[in-house]
Amino acid sequence: MLKINMKIEAGVMTFELEGKLAGPWVKELNLCWRSAVDTQQIYPVRVDLSSVTFIDAEGKDLLGRMYGEGARLVATGCLNKCIVEGIMQSEEKKVEG
Numbered sequence: 001m002l003k004i005n006m007k008i009e010a011g012v013m014t015f016e017l018e019g020k021l022a023g024p025w026v027k028e029l030n031l032c033w034r035s036a037v038d039t040q041q042i043y044p045v046r047v048d049l050s051s052v053t054f055i056d057a058e059g060k061d062l063l064g065r066m067y068g069e070g071a072r073l074v075a076t077g078c079l080n081k082c083i084v085e086g087i088m089q090s091e092e093k094k095v096e097g
Contacts, residue, residue, distance in 0.1 A: 001025070002052075004032055013043040015071075018051035021059035030062055045071040049080050060087060067091050 002025035005016040013036060021029065036045070047066060049055075052075075055063070064087045067073055075084045 002028065004029060006032060006036065008043060011043060012046050014046045014048055016048045016051070020054040020056075021049075021052055021063075022054055022056035023058075026056070026058040026062050029059075033062075033066060047071050047073050049073060049075040049084065050077075052080060055080070055083055063087050064091060068094070 001019045002021055003016075003018040005014075005018075007014050007016070015029070015032065017029070019025070045066075047063065049063075060083060063073060063084075067087055068091050073084045073087065075081045
């Protein structure tokens with residue numbers, strides 16, 4: 001299960017995620033992300049992964065696309081920080097290549 005809270009505070013749109021970013025929940029986050037595309041042009045976007053307990057391959061791919069479109073990924077904990085660093089490095093290589 002994944003809980004998605006979207007809020008706008010101090011000029012930043014934040015997606016607060018809690019639970020597992022896996023399976024059908026990846027599609028749900030993608031729907032939320034796509035519905036906010038127009039709004040994100042006004043506000044910078046931050047994705048808070050602090051309360052995420054698991055991210056599957058599809059979840060990593062979606063986070064990579066979100067990052068590639070300008071979202072800032074915020075994580076705590078060794079595993080999530082490692083995943084976010086991997087996504088950022090992968091996206092940077094795409095830009096360089």
